[in-house]
Amino acid sequence: MRSRFRTCTGTTVAFAVAFTALGASPAWADPVVEDRPPVSEQLSLNAPSGTDPRQDRGADPRPPDVADVADLERDAYVAPFREARSVEYFAVSPRELPREAVAAVRAVEGVEAALAVDAARVEIDGEPTSVLGVSPSSFRNHAPEPSAESDEVWQGVAEGRIALSRDVGTERGLEVGSEVTVAGGRGEIPVEVWTHATSGIAGIDALVSRERAAELGMPEGNALVVSAPEADLWDLHEALGEALGEDASLQLVADAPEPLVDGDAVPSTVIEQVIANAETQLGVPYVWGGTTPDVGFDCSGLLQWAFREAGVSIPRVTHDQWNAGERVEYEDLQRGDLLFWRSDPTAPDYISHVAIYLGEGMMLEAPRTGLDVRVTPVRTQNYAGAVRVNA
Numbered sequence: 001m002r003s004r005f006r007t008c009t010g011t012t013v014a015f016a017v018a019f020t021a022l023g024a025s026p027a028w029a030d031p032v033v034e035d036r037p038p039v040s041e042q043l044s045l046n047a048p049s050g051t052d053p054r055q056d057r058g059a060d061p062r063p064p065d066v067a068d069v070a071d072l073e074r075d076a077y078v079a080p081f082r083e084a085r086s087v088e089y090f091a092v093s094p095r096e097l098p099r100e101a102v103a104a105v106r107a108v109e110g111v112e113a114a115l116a117v118d119a120a121r122v123e124i125d126g127e128p129t130s131v132l133g134v135s136p137s138s139f140r141n142h143a144p145e146p147s148a149e150s151d152e153v154w155q156g157v158a159e160g161r162i163a164l165s166r167d168v169g170t171e172r173g174l175e176v177g178s179e180v181t182v183a184g185g186r187g188e189i190p191v192e193v194w195t196h197a198t199s200g201i202a203g204i205d206a207l208v209s210r211e212r213a214a215e216l217g218m219p220e221g222n223a224l225v226v227s228a229p230e231a232d233l234w235d236l237h238e239a240l241g242e243a244l245g246e247d248a249s250l251q252l253v254a255d256a257p258e259p260l261v262d263g264d265a266v267p268s269t270v271i272e273q274v275i276a277n278a279e280t281q282l283g284v285p286y287v288w289g290g291t292t293p294d295v296g297f298d299c300s301g302l303l304q305w306a307f308r309e310a311g312v313s314i315p316r317v318t319h320d321q322w323n324a325g326e327r328v329e330y331e332d333l334q335r336g337d338l339l340f341w342r343s344d345p346t347a348p349d350y351i352s353h354v355a356i357y358l359g360e361g362m363m364l365e366a367p368r369t370g371l372d373v374r375v376t377p378v379r380t381q382n383y384a385g386a387v388r389v390n391a
Contacts, residue, residue, distance in 0.1 A: 061144075061145065061146045061345055061346075061348045062146055062345045062346075063146050063147070063149065063150045063153070064146065064147055064150065064153060064163075064166075064195045064196055064197040064346045065176055065195060065196070066150070066152045066153060066156055066176065066194055066195045067156065067161070067176050067177040067192060067193070067194050067195070068177065069152050072152075072155055072156065072159060073159055074155070075159070076155070076158035076159050076209075077137070077158075078136045078137050078140075078151065078154045078155050078158050079137035079138075080151070081140055081141065081148050081149050081151075082141055083141060084141065084145055084148060085112065085113055085141045085142045085227045086142075086227050086228075086229040086254065087142050087200060087201065087225055087226070087227060087253045087254065088226055088227060088228045088229065088231065088233065088236060088252075088253060088254040089224075089226040089228075089236065089237070089240060089250055089251065089252060089253060089254075090201050090204075090223065090224070090225060090226070090250070090251040090253055091105075091223060091224040091226060091240060091244055091248050091249070091250050091251075092119045092222060092223040092224075092248065092249055092251075093222045093223070093244065093247050093248040093249075094219075094222065094247060095219060095222055095247075096219060096220050096221045096222050097116070097221055097222060097223075097224065097244065097248070101243055101244050101245065101248075102114060102116060102221075102224065104242075104243035104244075105224060105226065105240060105243045105244065108228070108231075108236065108239040108240065108243060109231070109239070110228040110230055110231030110232075110236060111226060111227070111228045111231065111236075112227045112228060112229065113142075113225075113226070113227040114224050114225070114226050114227075115135075115138055115139060115142060115224065115225040115226075115227075116221040116223070116224060117132045117133060117134050117135075117139065117210075117221075117223045117224070117225060118132065118133030118134075118210055118213040118214075118218045118219060118220055118221065118222060118223065119131070119132055119133075119204075119218070119219070119222055119223035120133075120184070120213070120216075120218040120219060122182055122183060122184045122216055122218070123181075123182070123183040123184075124162075124164075124168075124174070124180050124181070124182050124183075124206065125172075125174065125180050125181055126181075126183075127172065127289075129168065129205050129206055130203055130204050130205050130206070131182075131204070131205070131206040131207070131208060131213070131216075131218070132199065132201075132204055132206070132207050132208075132213075132223070133207075133208055133209065133210040133212065133213025133214070133216075133218050133220075134157070134207055134208075134209065134210060135209070135210055136154035136155075136157045136158045136209060137154070137158075139207070139225070140153075140154045142200075142225050142227065143197070143199065143200060144197075144198065144199075144200045144346060144347035144348065144349065144350065145348075146197075146345065146346050146347070146348070147163075147195075147197040147198075147346055147347070150197075153194070153195050153197055156192075156194035156195065157194060157207055157208065157209055158209055159209075160191065160208075160209060160211070160212050161191060161192045161193070161194030161195075161208075162180065162182065162191045162192070162193055162194060162206055162207070162208050162212075163194055163195045163196075163197045163206065163207040163208075164193055164195070164196055164197075164205065164206050165196065165197070165198045165199065165204070165205040165206065166196045166197070166198050166344050166345075166346050166347075166352075167198070167205070167288070167344075167352065168196075168205040168206065168288070169193065169196035170196065170369075171288035171298075171368065171369045172288055173369075174193050175193065176193055176194070176195060176196060177192065177193065178192070178193050179191065179192055179193070180192075180193055182208075182216060184215075184216030184217045184218060185216065185217030185218075186215065186216060186217035189212075189215060189216065191208070191212070196346065197346045197347075198344050198346050198347035198350055198352075199347075200253070200347050200349075200350055201225070201251070201253055202251070202253070202317045202318070202319035202320055203251075203317050203319075224244075226240065233252070233254065237250060237252075252320075252323065255322075255323070263325070263326075263390030263391065264390060264391055265325065265326065265388045265389065265390060265391070266307075266312055266336065266388075266389050266390070266391045267391070268335075268336070270310050270311065270312060270391075271335060271336030272335075272336075273309075273310040274306045274307050274309075274310045274312070274336060274356070275306075275335070275336060275356065275358065275364070277305070277306040277309045277310060278302060278303070278306040278356060278364050278373075279364065280293070281293060281294070281297060281302060281306075281366075281373045282364075282372070282373050282374065282375065283372050283373060283374075284296060284297060284366075284372060284373045285372050285373075286298060286299075286366045286367060286368055286369055286370070286371055286372065286373070287369075288369060289301070290366075291304070291305060291316075293305060297366045297373060298366055299318060299353050299354050299355065299365060299366045299367070300315075300316060300317060300318040300321055300354055301316070301366070302365075302366040302373060303321065303338065303354060303356055304316050304321075306356070307389070312389065312391060314389060318340070318351055318352065318353065318354045319350065319351045321338060321340075321351075321354055321387070322338075322340050322351045322354075322384075322385075322387060323387075324338070324387060324389050324390065325338075325387045325388050325389040325390040326387065326388050326390065327385055327386065327387055327388075328385075328386045328387070328388050329386075330383075330385075330386065333357050333386055334357070334359075334388065335357060335358060335359040336356065336357065336388075336389075337356070337357045337386045337387065337388050337389075338354055338355070338356055338357070338386060338387045338388075338389060339354065339355045339356070339357055339363055339378065339383070339386050340353065340354050340383075340384040340385055340386065340387070341353040341354075341379070341382045341383055341384055342382055342384045343382040351384060353365075355378075357378070357386070358375065361377055361378050362375055362376070362377060362378065363375070363376060363377070363378050364376075
């Protein structure tokens with residue numbers, strides 16, 4: 001086992017700045033991706049497996065719906081889609097990354113692209129939301145394929161509209177074609193919701209153009225989208241950390257091809273406590289972003305809370321919980337295993353929902369807006385796989 005693994009900042013440093021409205025200066029606040037685990041924990045996983053070959057593997061991909069294309073001015077150039085690029089890591093810093101640091105990342109062996117973007121927490125209709133400011137011509141090549149290939153998606157973003165993730169758009173009732181108020185460090189801006197298109201980076205819930213990001217007062221070039229499909233993820237992490245320094249945080253986006261850190265499964269006695277904790281929340285409403293017992297949870301917030309109350313730390317974001325332990329086959333499921341689904345047609349490879357297995361074909365979940373925490377039979381449509389959490 002490889003024993004040396006330097007994390008950049010772990011969970012203690014925020015991923016980006018959050019802004020208050022009405023012209024206030026930017027201020028440090030919550031991270032873009034909350035409770036990000038150390039990368040050593042993010043890499044504790046097996047190759048993608050654990051699916052039942054008899055069932056569907058994911059949502060049927062389709063281009064995201066957009067608002068009225070007749071409203072497009074076509075006055076902002078957007079380059080055509082060229083090629084699909086993977087995303088292995090997302091790196092973000094409190095402030096603009098120095099040019100020499102970006103150049104050092106691009107020189108790392110195996111790195112095919114390192115795309116500069118702007119990252120911040122802003123308010124959308126009063127709710128803190130993690131946003132990237134991107135150049136549509138270049139970022140589209142790193143986006144999930146259904147979105148990447150849609151010229152209309154990126155033309156709308158280039159002309160100042162906002163692309164919300166499917167979860168944020170649907171769970172918060174922000175419909176395509178509606179207008180939202182985006183509040184940043186330089187005040188409030190009304191913006192049209194152009195599409196519901198998931199970025200593919202866990203915890204990022206909206207995309208705007210870099211011009212719009214500047215209007216909002218978002219920091220410029222404080223984040224990188226890193227593509228290195230052939231690189232060893234362990235070695236790549238080390239190299240990125242050296243290039244970017246300790247002020248930058250790294251988020252693993254890709255699945256590792258093999259287990260990189262040893263760990264033992266959570267004991268069954270602790271699992272029973274986890275399940276007992278979750279069962280105390282039966283009937284509590286689903287709340288997008290919710291983490292509060294007896295008030296409201298989303299799917300991953302419920303499980304993080306249930307494990308934490310039993311003394312086990314797991315990541316906050318569903319996509320990261322997918323990387324929180326060993327993958328297990330469908331026929332080998334045990335009580336307490338986490339079950340995952342890929343149900344977002346705008347990002348077919350993205351893990352979008354999680355539940356905990358209770359045994360005998362039943363599971364406990366916080367399902368979606370309008371439904372309460374409940375026990376229900378395991379659903380196999382769009383099933384992605386299962387994970388046995390490591391302590």
